[in-house]
Amino acid sequence: MPPPTLAQKDKKLFADLLTQYENKQLSKGRKTADQILKKYPDHGETMCMKGLILVHLGLRDEGINLVKEGMRKDLSSHICWHVWALIQKSERKYEDALKSYVQALKFDKDNFNILRDTAVLQTQTRQFEGLVETRHNLLRLRPFNRHHWVGLAVAYQLNGNLAEAKQILEYLEGFLRNVGSYDVEFSELLMYHIRILEDMGNFQLALDMLDSNDRDKGGSILDRTTGTEMKVRLLAKLKESHVDDEKKAAWTEQADVTWRWLLSQNADCYEYYKGLLANEGIDLANVTDENRERALGILRTFFNVKPATAPRRLALDVTTGQDFIELIKPYLTNALSKGIPSLFADLKPLYRDLTKRQVIEDTVEELRTTYASSSPPAGNSVEPTTYLWTLYLLAQHHSFLGRHKQALEILDIAIAHTPTLPELYMVRARVLKRAGDPYGAAKAMDTARLLDGQDRFVNTKTGKYLLRAGMPDKADAIFSLFTKKDTTAAADLEEMQALHYLVEQGDSYRQAGKLNLALKKYYVIQKVFDSFREDQYEFHQYSVRKTILNVYTEMLKWEDNVRSHPSFIHAAVATVQIWVALYDDSTLGPSLQPSDAASETSKKALNKAKKAAHKGQPEADGANSKKGESTRRSVTFALSSLRSRLLSAVTATQSEDRGLEPPRRRDEDPEGLKLVLDKDPLECADKYLAGLTELVPRSLDVCFATYDVAVRRKKYLQAVKMLIRARLLDPEHPDLHVRIAHLRNTVSSLPEPLPAPIGPVLAESITSLLPEQVSLELFNSQYLQKHSSSPMAVLAHAKVAQISKAPQEEVETILFTVLKQPVELDHKAAFSVLSYLKDMKSSRAEEFRIACNDRFELSTLFKSAEEIATLQRWVAEQEESQGDDRESPETDV
Template identity: 80%
Template sequence: MAPPILAQKDKKLFADLLSQYENRQLSKGRKTADQILKKYPEHGETMCMKGLILVHLGQRDEGINLVKEGMRKDLSSHICWHVWALIQKSEHKYEDALKSYIQALKFDKDNFNILRDTAVLQTQTRQFEGLVETRHNLLRLRPYNRHHWVGLAVAYQLNGNLDEAKQVLEHIEGFLRNIGTSNVEFSELLMYHVRILEDMGDFQSAVDMLESHDRAKGGSVLDRMASTEMKARLLAKLKESDADDEKKTAWTERADATWRWLLSQNADGYEYYKGFLANQGIDLANVTDENREKALEMLRDYSNVQFATAPRRLALHVATGQEFQDLIKPYLTNGLTKGIPSLFADLKPLYNDSVKRQIIEDIVEELRATFATSTGDSVEPTTYLWALYLLAQHHSYLGRHKQALEILDIAIVHTPTLPELYMTRARALKRAGDPHGAARAMNDARLLDGQDRFINTKTGKYLLRAGMVNEADTIFSKFTRGGAPAGADLEEMQAMHYLVEQGDSYRRAGKLNLALKKYYVIQKVFESFREDQYEFHQYSVRKTILNVYTEMLKWEDNVRSHPGFIHAAVATVQIWVALYDDATLGPSLQPPETTGSDVSSKKAINKAKKAARKGQPEADGANSKKATAIQPEDRGLEPPRPRDDDPEGLKLVLAEDPLERADKYLTGLSELVPQNMDICFAIYDVAIRRKKYLQAVGMLTRAHSLDSEHPGLHSRIAHLRNTVSSLPEPIPAPVGPILAESIASLLPAEVSLELFNSQYLQKHSSSPMAIVAHAKVAQILKAPQDEVDSILFTVLKEPVQLDHEAAFAVLSYLKEMKSPRAEEFRIACNDRFELSTLFRSDEEIDALQKSFTESGESPADGEALETVI
């Protein structure tokens, strides 16, 4: 049935309706729509416009239903499709909204507003080929607007058509030649043009363009530092690409002058020194004996510049032997005399060289002895203190925890009011495997400077690692807005350190429901990053902020490779796999956690499920409150924030599709992070359970290329072979033969699993995690429990290099198997690792947490803080 045709008078009324909506006269618009619909109740365009107005007025469900009904009445109207696209876009369904805009363009191909929104959505969804066409249409409609020319150039660049982008930019600059020399947008456009030339490999033209527009010569490029940095980089590329020795010499001289100018502006610019030396053929990452003296001489020239510490520090990296010793001693003496807290962090990269590391230790010990025995005014007492501080950091970093703690005790007796000493003590205890002592030491530091947000944040982080979530939230709440609960405020602030640590804390405590909730919040944070870029697609083109904008797009494309997201993804998958295995396949192949309590045991899983079924949350304090959304008065088209009907993750942990949820979380990560073993293992663990055997073997093949001897890979190869060989029927062609060939490339068919397992142990007999992998394969081969236990207990013998983290991994695996010898192993480790509290009994750990709570901060401290804030 054809849509009704409005009379001329009613067409004028409908035009008024569109105008009223555009001018945000929503109440008037609603009345006008009702007036039209009273006469034409089947008019789809009016129904859609009224529905759109209702959404703006807060009647979202009613409005969307009316829009859908209006579309059914008139599917050939660009207005109906445009309205529906606006609704979809407001819900962040960008791909669906783009489809609706394309449908609208079929019926009105020259609608400027629709074309503009289509271009933005094509950029958002990275459909660059279509973007070029859309930008051409916009330019055809508004050829005298330079922003549409700029938009076309950007579209060409994003689509990889650099020659076309260059031609468009030349055309723009042609009609902007008389714009003046102080126009910021024109300056940015020129810099963007230079970047295009660089990407094309036309370095000569890029350099010429920079020089012709040099600000020092009255040119139009306003950011002289940025343009000079770009020029230096281009000259280096020119030198590398030119085979003519005479020209190379000329490029080198010009680049040398450019780097020297940059160093005259910032004598502490590390990257400038790297470029300056690289121009002379000296790679700071790989200094050779032939060019070492030349590099030191060049750095020595700049060491005389007042306040320039960068050349002195870089000289330490370059120098060796006696020369290093001669340079490091005054550097250390100066740092200790000035009391620079970050001195160790500055020196830490030198520790990759064991000789330099020993020289630093010897000199600091010598200085410590000298400062300790000095009298009079020649040496300040604080110099001795900072020497102790540096030495404690040195020993802690090298794993000498007892020595570090003994030195810190001396330093604290000397000056008990320096927060850095307690913070270093906390770090040493953390490395020694005592999260509870570390939390107490960090809290001692906090009490010395209660208004320092950094120390408060570190204290909260250490409390979370010690399993004291309520106490951590109390600390974090001191800096939330209006005293709001820490959980809600820090989630809104997208505080990644908090979300990751709290998720891990819940997971270690066996509260898998709450852990999943936190990890999914991290996923939402990264989804919001994707959504936040939407507003910049039009703004950046209009303001000609093009280099930064295109870099942002590249960053957005790779944002999920962030370590925080990868950590959350892997942890989420491990929980989902553990939940799935609990109901179906038996023990998980996931390696146990190295800190906290037993998280992958059936006991923890069953406890979470039991709480979920009863509907009794295991939340802590403030986190048990349901979040409520605050609705702005003018809601616009944005949907209201959905109310969380599962604040404790109870429904989440009982989901019937754990593997599908895990697979969805991992989508695209194998392409974004192809060199990450944890991602390979996570994808394998999901794929093998979903019977996606080719995907599973593909991940193990990739992991094998990264580290063929990894313990996790060893157990999974055996698991894959055993799983496939145990299938009731062989997998048919073409998958079966390909799978068999791929498995054989990892483990030859003639090698039995028993031989494969024994050979691996022989090669890695001193590695505790290799022994754990050997035990897992033995369990796959149905070895008796006592035999698996005996294998795991060999980690306590020589020559196995056992640390507290590996020992805790073994203990976790023994608990996961419900081994009767788990307690015996715990006691042995508790005796062996004196400083660690990881192997204390549950009662002892409860007592440690209780003692911290009872001796925590005084109310006066909290009140004083809130007053200051």
């Protein structure tokens, strides 16, 4: 049945409804819609508009149902499709919203608002070919608005058609010649045009345009520093693309002058020095004996121009032998006298050269002896702090080289000298962490925090170390000192998208065996990166309108690769490993569920707290003052949350997007218990890995995680592809060795060979990894012979032996060989071996633990469960001894 046609008077009423919605007169609009529907109850457009208004008024479910009903009444209305697109867009369903906008355009192809929103969604979903067409239509409707010209140029660039983008920009600039002398948007437009020319390879044309628009010559480019950086970049590309020696010499001279001007503006910019040297044909990353003296000569010209550190530091990279000895001592002396805590981080890249590393150690030891002398040479007296920072540097040096005992001895001397310097305890924490003592490290870091309660950085590091020590509750208490007081530290840090916290919290729960809570934290990290994608939506229209084009296009490139961030990769791999473990052991998920008794106790405690909060008093069973304070905080938090919800409802009509956003859903699985009971964990893992292998093709962790999922899903070609890629990255990696054996064993154990074409291709691929004539036993023994000193290789050898159905006693014997020579065992590898013995349920795990505990004196990783509990109480004592009346840091949060 066709939709009812409104009478002329009612059409005017419907037009009023649209105007009332646009002006945010929602209550009036609702009454107008009811007035129309009373007469035309099946009018789909009015039903959709009323539904949209209801969504804005907070009646989301009722409104969406009404919009759907209106859609069914009139599928040929652009208004219905537009309303439905707005609803989908508010739910972040961008692809679906775009389809609805396309449907709306079929019935009203020249609707400006729909075209504008379509262009934004096409950019968001990277459908650039359709974006060009939409931008053309917008320009056709509004040809005298320069932003539509700019939008079309950007669309052409994103679609890869730089020639058309250049033509549009030239035409646009042609009728913008009479802009003011200080027009920021026109300046940005010119810079964008030059960037397009650069991307096209028209370096000379780009350089000419840059020079002709120079501000000093009366041009319109206002950002002189960015323009100058672009100029030297273009000169470098011109030199690379031409063979004319005369032109190259001219460009080299011009670039030299330009680089020196940049250095006069910022004498500590390392990139400027690298560019200046590169202009002279010197690559700082690969200095040769032939150009070493010339590079040092250029850097020396800047030594005394300004008190800049950069040229002196770069000279240390360039020099060797006696020149390095002559330069390193004044550099160290100057930095130590100033008390620069980051000096070691500055010097650490030099440690790749063993000779330079030894020179640094000898020089610092010499300075230590000089500064420690009670009667230094005449005229060479130093401040006591200089001696202190020398000890600080020396401790970091020994810790980095694995000399943990030596580093701790030096720190004891430094702490005795100045016991109130937080940095000393922070380094002590780092030394203990590297030595395998997470509990002593947490204690030392907390001591540093107590020396400066106002320092947010030390507070964060303390929480981080407590998480690594398996004390998440204490960590949250520390974090809460710098988070909002009306919410929990965990909730506030999640809202702030603190990736370092989320990663460490997830790892802490995983290490403790709380896989459900670990999954929750890792999934929060995924949500954070999803929000990065959503946040860019607002910039598509804004950046074009404000002509912020170079930064905007760079942002789009960044967004396309944001999931290659180490935090996301870490969370993705850890999540997949948990899902695989849940698949391999079907009893693992149910074992994480709380018992009925514990669940009932939890419910009773919750009901009791609610009653106490309702009465505004502590629990009736003689609760102490701390519990009463906790209850009062709960009530305050509840009132604050109610106030926030009311404010949200009041302001909901102030913005279309804000009013359409769905309310934050209540977390129905706060403990992650439903996650670990998912019926298809491999499917969950596969979704998490989607696209990562293409985004980070050089990550071994992603290759191995993808293999683990693929081989269990019987996607053998994908599995072998991952192993082939991993072999190209690191052919001797222990985990690769194990998985090659695992794949050979899995495929050979299939009841029937795989049919063509998969079977022959798979067999050929496996043969390329492990020749058919080589048995698993031979393959395994050859690997161990090649890596006999590596403890992780021994562990891999044991895993393959277990895959080959070797007796458990034999596997245990192999693992115990890591305690003998020539294996170079460290505490991390030893802990991995111990974990594997426990996974095997080996009766010799305790024997191995005791042997490692005796061997690694500084490490606490191999203590018994009782000893670890005692250590955790020891760490907690320091925090508890401060009392609940400790003042919170005075800081604006």
